[in-house]
Amino acid sequence: DIQMTQSPSSVSASVGDTVTITCRASQDIRNWLVWYQQKPGKAPKLLIYAASNLQSGVPSRFSGSGSGTDFTLTIDSVQPEDIATYFCQQASTFPYTFGQGTKLQIK
Amino acid sequence: QLQLQQSGPGLVKPSETLSLTCTVSGGSITGSYWTWMRQFSGKGLEWIGYIYHSGSTTYNPSLGSRVTLSIDLSKSQFSLKLRSVTAADTAVYYCVRHRGDSRFDLWGQGTLVTVSS
Numbered sequence: 001d002i003q004m005t006q007s008p009s010s011v012s013a014s015v016g017d018t019v020t021i022t023c024r025a026s027q028d029i030r031n032w033l034v035w036y037q038q039k040p041g042k043a044p045k046l047l048i049y050a051a052s053n054l055q056s057g058v059p060s061r062f063s064g065s066g067s068g069t070d071f072t073l074t075i076d077s078v079q080p081e082d083i084a085t086y087f088c089q090q091a092s093t094f095p096y097t098f099g100q101g102t103k104l105q106i107k
Numbered sequence: 108q109l110q111l112q113q114s115g116p117g118l119v120k121p122s123e124t125l126s127l128t129c130t131v132s133g134g135s136i137t138g139s140y141w142t143w144m145r146q147f148s149g150k151g152l153e154w155i156g157y158i159y160h161s162g163s164t165t166y167n168p169s170l171g172s173r174v175t176l177s178i179d180l181s182k183s184q185f186s187l188k189l190r191s192v193t194a195a196d197t198a199v200y201y202c203v204r205h206r207g208d209s210r211f212d213l214w215g216q217g218t219l220v221t222v223s224s
Contacts, residue, residue: 049208050208
């Protein structure tokens with residue numbers, strides 16, 4: 001199985017900061033990388049698909065980049081409502097696998 | 108607007124079969140890969156498998172032969188059966204629409220399934 005490694009496991013930021021979360025795949029997944037946001041008690045919400053495509057309705061402060069094995073989720077000007085856990089997932093090779101998550105907290 | 112509504116028991120005894128159903132409303136059940144995922148209490152996520160409207164399936168090998176997905180086009184429903192469950196299968200189970208381009212864009216509300224006697 002493809003291993004997905006996210007870092008950091010947690011991050012604390014002030015409102016207005018830029019936050020970067022990285023996800024590394026154990027092998028080439030081309031651009032088949034997904035980013036989710038999950039708030040407590042809720043299902044994950046799709047933010048970015050195919051590495052860099054913003055899902056409809058997601059604020060433009062969220063962006064994704066990368067290809068191959070290294071990917072990044074960037075949140076420009078973090079807002080209080082962005083408090084959540086963020087997961088990456090590879091959708092290149094079965095079985096699809098997930099990163100362990102990054103918890104975003106606001107200072 | 109398309110919605111996914113999950114149904115099924117939240118408590119299953121060890122060695123028995125976990126059965127969940129997801130009803131698709133407000134849109135078509137054709138043309139997407141209907142997926143099941145689960146999330147453990149430690150927050151780790153696992154992809155269980157998918158079924159296409161044609162009935163073709165792909166499963167996570169980690170579940171071996173315990174898992175079966177099925178689809179009922181007439182009822183706009185797809186279902187998960189996981190046999191011989193143990194406490195390790197305790198998780199929140201989600202049904203998800205995958206549009207085939209890594210766009211897992213619609214999730215059910217989630218069902219906490221606890222395996223316990």
